[in-house]
Every structure is written in structure tokens, then in C-alpha cells.
Amino acid sequence: NAGVTQTPKFQVLKTGQSMTLQCAQDMNHEYMSWYRQDPGMGLRLIHYSVGAGITDQGEVPNGYNVSRSTTEDFPLRLLSAAPSQTSVYFCASTNRGPGFYEQYFGPGTRLTVT
């Protein structure tokens, strides 16, 4: 049971390049989400999914796309990278039920856009 995995761990992009951050979970959770973490700020929600085929925008969705073709995978695509997207990106998988709500985070992807 690997939990939540993310690749790559580190990435450097030039302005205007595109790329996909990969996220996978093996816990059969319906809910998955992407956050970014910047210095001095809390994690901010980019996009989320409540199940395969269903995605929606979070607080800071501009410049990012997601898709959810399977329960396990939830990739995040940067369409045209900008320096403002330099950040640490965390994918999370959520186990929820009556009276509990537990989020499990992947190890993160550190992205630098030059």
C-alpha cells in the first residue's frame, strides 16, 4: 500500500512550457485534490475531484487543468508555465465517512519556472 504517490519530485520549466504532474493513490478513495503551497501562505486548493469523471475548480484554478479518468489517477496539467506558478504542489486523497474526514498527502512536487 503506497498511499499517495507523486512524480516528479522536482522540475524546472521555462516560461511558456507545459507539463503534467502525476498523482496516484491506491486506497480507492473517491475524493482527490491538488494544492499549492507558497512561503508564508497556507495550502491553497487548485482543483478537486469527487470521483472518476468528475472534476471542479478550487480557489486558484487559473493556468491549470485536471482530468480524472480512473479512481486511482489525478494528473495536474500546467498549460503554459509562468514564474508565478513556482511552488510546491501537493496531491491529496481523502477518506471520508460519517464523523470523519482524513486527507492523505503525497510527498509533493517542487516546481521552479524561470
Next chain:
Amino acid sequence: RKEVEQDPGPFNVPEGATVAFNCTYSNSASQSFFWYRQDCRKEPKLLMSVYSSGNEDGRFTAQLNRASQYISLLIRDSKLSDSATYLCVVNSKGFSGGYNKLIFGAGTRLAVHP
């Protein structure tokens, strides 16, 4: 004003000390509350949920004051291994599809020294 506010610290304490962190939230409709721990350059991990009656887990005690809209975390008998950033997290009204919106504070850094 941020939705969840925390003192950024750092709190520098000796081993064995008792330390308390406070967190305030602005949305009175918030439904549930958590403390996460984040080690340097690692992902956040759930430390404990915070219940209305207060709850304890070993050396850690969490309290919730809904009237004043604040949450606290008390760590007794601090260990070197407690050094980390502690994130206050509030679960507010959901996005579509039943997804719950987690709002993260920026975190309070704790450094425990010998």
C-alpha cells in the same frame, strides 16, 4: 483578513517544556477542525482532529472554542522530534459534489532544543 490565522513563530523551547499554539478562524459556519504537522520539505500529515469537547492524544491536547472561533493545540513534555510546523485546518462549507473545503493556516513553526 485570512480565513485561518496562526502565529508564524518560531517557538523555540527546551526539551520538556509545554507549548501552546492558537489559531483563529473567521467563518462561523465552519464544521470541523484539525491540526496537521508538516516536517521541513515534507507533506502535511494529520496530527489530530479537534472535537467540541476537547480531546487528548498522549502529550497533545486540542481545544475548540466556537464562541470565540479559535482552536488551540497544547504539547506537553516537548521532544526534539516535535520540531516541525503545525498547521491549523478548518473544514468549511463545501464545494460542489459534497467536497468539503479545507482552509489551511500558514502554520506555526516549533523548534525544540536540547
